[in-house]
Amino acid sequence: MGSNAAGKPPASASVSWEFHTTGPRNLSSPGWRDLIRSSWRDPNYRRVAMSCFVQAAYLLELDRQESTGSGENALAPSWWKPFKYKLLRPLIDSRDGSIYGALLEWDQLSALSDLIVLKPQAAPKAVLAIRGTLLRPQTVARDLEDDLRFFARDSLRGSVRFTGALEVLKSTIHKHGSSNVCVAGHSLGAAFALQVGKALAKDGTFLECHLFNPPSVSLAMGLRKIQEKAGKALKRYISSSSSSSNASGGSAEEPQVASQIGEEKLIKEVKTWVPNLYINSCDYICCFYADRSGVATVTTEKHSGVHSKLYVIAKGPNKFLEAHGLQQWWSDDSELHLAVQDSKLMYRRLKSLYVQQ
Structure with missing residues (x-):
């Protein structure tokens, strides 16, 4: 669950991934007008x-492997400096010493050089x-x-990266507050971002989360869905048998109706954590988050019970690697x-946040 754009760069990575060459072309430079x-x-x-x-997190590891991390040839810094951020610390995997993440913080000193005397509104502190x-x-x-851990268990809690990311986020939230902290990830990194964000949400800490091409398929999720369907079928059979043998009793559907009403009430009452998903329907790793029935339409309406903001590529690469x-x-x-429609798969992943299990 990697990326052709960052997960497997060509041999000439030092040329291919310079910010001015492959970065966003029409990025506006921050200035004093950002204070107004x-x-x-702007969501875009x-x-x-x-x-x-x-x-930048990808390139930090590439810089480490190519021994360019602290020199002028380092690629990673050019991907956070244009936004006036600095590297606070890299996240290091204790198993192999690799860098799997980056904690970035608003760089007020750099911002002053462009006459930005205060952090612009809505810009995260970290x-x-x-x-x-x-x-x-x-x-x-x-x-x-x-990758295999996620596919087999639909969970990354046993990974040292999950533990490390969660500890860093907790300390950062303690420093800046949850409303000033964001987490973002791509592919496997999106799976980690989703699961650490969910762990925090269970404790009542709601964090802004951006998930690029998050993996949507796992063996554990498929088995769980089959088990749930079998359980519902068994309950219907027991319910119908009970109602036929005891016609004078109450309606067998009453407990099920009460359960549905209770679930809907919880969804409306509980504060919902709403991650941002970015999906390309031509990517079979993440495509199952999207509604396959048609093209999503633009909306600015707020719907109760929405569990994710699902951004779907309408015009973009259609070959898998891209x-x-x-x-x-x-x-x-x-x-x-x-997308107007909510992601049913995301609801299944976050169900424990909204309804009693």
Whole structure:
């Protein structure tokens, strides 16, 4: 679950992934005007920034492998500096010493050089960006280990990366507050971002979350769905048998109706955590989050019970490697639609946050 854009760069990575060459073309430079009308209020600018931060997490590891991390040839810094952020700390996997994430923080000193005396409204104070699978000899073993962990268990809680990311987020939230912190990830990194965000949401801490090409298929999820269907079929059989043998008793459907009413009430009353999903329907790793019945349409309406903001590529790459890549999310050539329909798969993943199990 990696990326052709960042997960498996060509041999000439030092040329291919320079920000001025492959980064966003029409990115506006921050200035004093952002104090009046912040670019961060624009969802498109926010998406571009978050995808660039995740790209920086990929490049931090590439810089480490190529021994360019602290030199002038380092690629990663150019992907956060244009947004006036700095690297607070990299997240390191204790199993192989690889960098799997980056904690970035608003750089007020750099902002002053462009006459930005205060942090623009809506700009997060800190962002945790988590990369996906990096198909290189030094990282592929541990990355694929976590890929298989997710596929087999639909959970990444046993990974040292989950523990590390969760600890970093908790300390950052304690410092800045949850409303000033974001988490973003691509592919496997999106799976980590989703699960650490969910863990925090269970404790009542709701964090802004951006998920680029999150994996949608797992063996555990499929088995769980089959088990749930079998359980419902068994309950219907027992209910019908009970009602036929005891016609004088109450309606067998009453408990089921009461359960549905209770579930709907919980969904409306409980504060909902709403992550942002970015999906390309031509990417078979993440496509099952999207509604396959048709093209999503643009909407600005707020619907009760919505569990995710699902952004679907309407015009973008249609070959798998490019469709799963990170580069499309900062590209000016891509067109996005915000889906009116909610993602049923995302609801299943987040169900424990809204309804009693």
